[in-house]
Amino acid sequence: MLEVYQVSHVIELSDEQYARLEGGETPERLIERMVNALSDTSGPVYYTDDELLRALGADDAEIAELAALEWQPDADE
Numbered sequence: 410m411l412e413v414y415q416v417s418h419v420i421e422l423s424d425e426q427y428a429r430l431e432g433g434e435t436p437e438r439l440i441e442r443m444v445n446a447l448s449d450t451s452g453p454v455y456y457t458d459d460e461l462l463r464a465l466g467a468d469d470a471e472i473a474e475l476a477a478l479e480w481q482p483d484a485d486e
Contacts, residue, residue: 422436430439455461462472 420436420440427436430436453464455464459472462475467475
């Protein structure tokens with residue numbers, strides 16, 4: 410016996426969020442593109458710089474040193 414289930418989910422957008430959709434794109438199309446982009450990823454995804462740096466072999470001390478450098482003002486400023 411073949412059983413078919415239809416599942417739906419509701420996502421609520423404010424009027425301002427809905428207005429930001431590019432070129433009149435529907436929310437359904439936007440979400441479809443986002444899901445497709447996630448499934449097209451061919452490698453690991455890093456959500457923070459620290460995650461990427463650790464994957465590249467940096468240790469906590471190196472990451473802390475880089476973070477300190479980011480907070481130093483440029484000589485030109």
